Amino acid sequence: MKECLVVGKVGAGKTLFVLNFAAYLGLARIKINVEYPSGQVLYRQYSIEAARRQLVGNNPHTTKALQSIILEIPVTKGVRRCIISDSSGLIDHIHKDAGIRQAIAQTLGAIRRADLILHVVDTSQIGVSDAPSALGEVDYQVAQFAQMRGGYLILANKIDLPNTNLGLQKLHLELPGHKITPISAMTGHGFKEVRAFVRRHL
């Protein structure tokens, strides 16, 4: 089964996107395989609401493991299955906590292995200095790495927030030559385009 990895800076909205995208594709319950950087693997089940309450958060590094869900994407004849994996958020500096450094290393390893990469960017914070989710060096590095391969899409998230037009324009200037889809993980804006992209690459 192909793996679609969701990456991006801390607080960009990766977890909310994965959960609401799974709901958009018809999942009422979320069955998550949680793979910690230590190698420990846990299996958890949630309703979508409980998953949102427990797994989405305002503090950086809310997610500290690879959290994978099996999705079924409708295709012409039936459905095709793929794994979508939420990951620990990236940062531009080296974190002082060894556990977080391991979680980030796990994300970097997953980037190398993934068949598809959805790179979530917080459009509301582009150019905001010092915001943890602001576009940063690590975003340019992910984009550069992904350029060498197919199956890469940038999701300009939080487009529901005011004044994100300017952020979107800046993003196109900062990461030229990449396909960028504006989305809102909160409202579901743009999910149809993301589904079409994933379907094309399965």
Ligand SMILES: Nc1nc2c(ncn2[C@@H]2O[C@H](COP(=O)(O)OP(=O)(O)OP(=O)(O)O)[C@@H](O)[C@H]2O)c(=O)[nH]1
């Ligand atoms: N308005 C708005 N808020 C969003 C959107 N996506 C995420 N958020 C909010 O942004 C915050 C961070 O969301 P998460 O999904 O936990 O972000 P994350 O990228 O998984 O963060 P880490 O796990 O810490 O790396 C939460 O308060 C979300 O409710 C969006 O599309 N619109």
Ligand SMILES: [Mg+2]
């Ligand atoms: Mg998260």
